[in-house]
Amino acid sequence: MSNTKKIIIIFIFLGLLSGCGFKKTEQYQSLIHLQKISIDGDARISYKIKNNLQFISNKDAQNKYNITINLTQKKRDKIKNNTGRVTRYTMTVNAELSLEDDANQETVVQSFSESANYYVASNHSETINNEKKAIKTIIQGISEKMKKFIVNAVRN
Numbered sequence: 001m002s003n004t005k006k007i008i009i010i011f012i013f014l015g016l017l018s019g020c021g022f023k024k025t026e027q028y029q030s031l032i033h034l035q036k037i038s039i040d041g042d043a044r045i046s047y048k049i050k051n052n053l054q055f056i057s058n059k060d061a062q063n064k065y066n067i068t069i070n071l072t073q074k075k076r077d078k079i080k081n082n083t084g085r086v087t088r089y090t091m092t093v094n095a096e097l098s099l100e101d102d103a104n105q106e107t108v109v110q111s112f113s114e115s116a117n118y119y120v121a122s123n124h125s126e127t128i129n130n131e132k133k134a135i136k137t138i139i140q141g142i143s144e145k146m147k148k149f150i151v152n153a154v155r156n
Contacts, residue, residue: 032154033061035102041071045093045139052143056150063154064102069146071095075131078117090117091134095142099153108153114141 034057039046049069071093078088092115100107116134121127 031058031061031063032150033057033059033064034067035064036066037069038067039069039071041069041095042073045071045073045135048139049095049143049146052139053146053150056147065150065154066100066102067150068098068100069095086120088117088119089131090115091131091138093135093138093142095146097146097149099150110149110153112142112145112149114138114145 034053037050037053039050046069049071053067072095074092074094076090076092077086078090079086081087092113095112096109097112098107098109114137116137118127118130118134121130
């Protein structure tokens with residue numbers, strides 16, 4: 001093989017490595033240690049939100065915070081057909097986050113809300129799956145909003 005082919009192969013290989021999808025996490029992650037995360041509400045939603053929030057926590061950080069979250073979940077009819085049967089539901093999750101600085105006992109409170117619609121399917125199991133997908137979308141949205149809020153509150 002000639003030298004030019006070797007050089008081309010090396011550049012292609014390096015190009016593939018650089019496009020691997022590695023994404024740097026938040027640069028302020030090292031500033032935050034979430035000591036205690038207590039969540040009141042649905043156990044499944046609470047567990048997933050807690051796990052999502054722990055991604056921004058660093059045990060070696062000097063700034064220590066306690067988080068309290070109160071969750072409320074509502075499911076209501078969105079659309080009914082001519083016969084009065086529900087064809088679409090709206091799931092809404094409201095969360096009130098209280099971020100307490102462990103050092104100086106300052107508390108910041110913020111409310112978050114996220115909602116999603118899902119359709120009633122012909123099978124009950126499909127309807128349950130649609131509801132789970134809606135809840136998953138809601139959890140992801142609320143978690144992202146909370147993470148951004150916490151990082152901004154710590155930064156300021």
